[in-house]
Amino acid sequence: MPFSPKPPTTSWKRPCGLSREHRISLGGLALIPDRSGALSVPDFSALLVADLHLETGAALARRGLHVPPYDSRSSLTQLEAVLAMTRPERLIFLGDSFHDAAGAAAMDPADRQRLAAITARHDTIWVTGNHDPHAPDDLGGRGVDALALGPVTLRHIPSPRLGDGHEIAGHLHPGATVVQRNVAVKRKCFIADARRLIMPAFGSYTGALSVSSSAFKGLFEEADARVWLTGAEIHVFPRQRVA
Numbered sequence: 001m002p003f004s005p006k007p008p009t010t011s012w013k014r015p016c017g018l019s020r021e022h023r024i025s026l027g028g029l030a031l032i033p034d035r036s037g038a039l040s041v042p043d044f045s046a047l048l049v050a051d052l053h054l055e056t057g058a059a060l061a062r063r064g065l066h067v068p069p070y071d072s073r074s075s076l077t078q079l080e081a082v083l084a085m086t087r088p089e090r091l092i093f094l095g096d097s098f099h100d101a102a103g104a105a106a107m108d109p110a111d112r113q114r115l116a117a118i119t120a121r122h123d124t125i126w127v128t129g130n131h132d133p134h135a136p137d138d139l140g141g142r143g144v145d146a147l148a149l150g151p152v153t154l155r156h157i158p159s160p161r162l163g164d165g166h167e168i169a170g171h172l173h174p175g176a177t178v179v180q181r182n183v184a185v186k187r188k189c190f191i192a193d194a195r196r197l198i199m200p201a202f203g204s205y206t207g208a209l210s211v212s213s214s215a216f217k218g219l220f221e222e223a224d225a226r227v228w229l230t231g232a233e234i235h236v237f238p239r240q241r242v243a
Helices: 056-062 071-086 109-121
Strands: 024-026 029-033 039-041 046-049 090-093 123-127 142-144 147-149 152-154 166-169 174-180 183-192 196-198 226-229 235-238
Touching: 024 183, 024 196, 046 071, 071 109, 174 226, 174 235
Parallel strands: 046 090, 090 123, 123 142, 152 166, 166 196
Antiparallel strands: 024 029, 029 039, 039 046, 147 152, 174 183, 183 196, 183 226, 226 235
């Protein structure tokens, strides 16, 4: 499902959460990382969000692990804030939007209403993931296995053999640790080289997997890869600089 870029409009505004200094270039697209973990694609008036894992708290409770059941509410609040600042026409979820198949039905009615209102205001696309292989059928938008924004393919799980293409994916929940003056700072992060970008998990209860993990082995050209740490601001480091 390819999309054509849209001409810039005056309605798109760069919020304080978007990086004022860093752009991630991929396949000719200028991508703007947000400190929340979302990714803005102005050429397509799109906002990308990966791995919300909504209703993680409810899923854990069903397994006997009781945690405060407010992760969906917190994640939706953060999503609403990013959308209000970026004002995209298109909202694309990159899979694992719900923690399991029961997640959509388990949502608090007020949270469901908030999510439905979000999807109603945007051209919403649900890329399916391994936790949610079927898009919700009663929350608006449409489901796809993958789609293209110009030369860049969007999918949930990174392709092990990318070939000559370009890709944005989620799934691995990348994180990195940087040591500055003997103080270790660990954050969720974007990681990318010239051909592939993997987004951090957006969900409030989602953790981060070190980019040094074997799960990332072979996905990036080590000499070219960089990480963009999220937090109060976006900070970029060479992949070889972080642990």
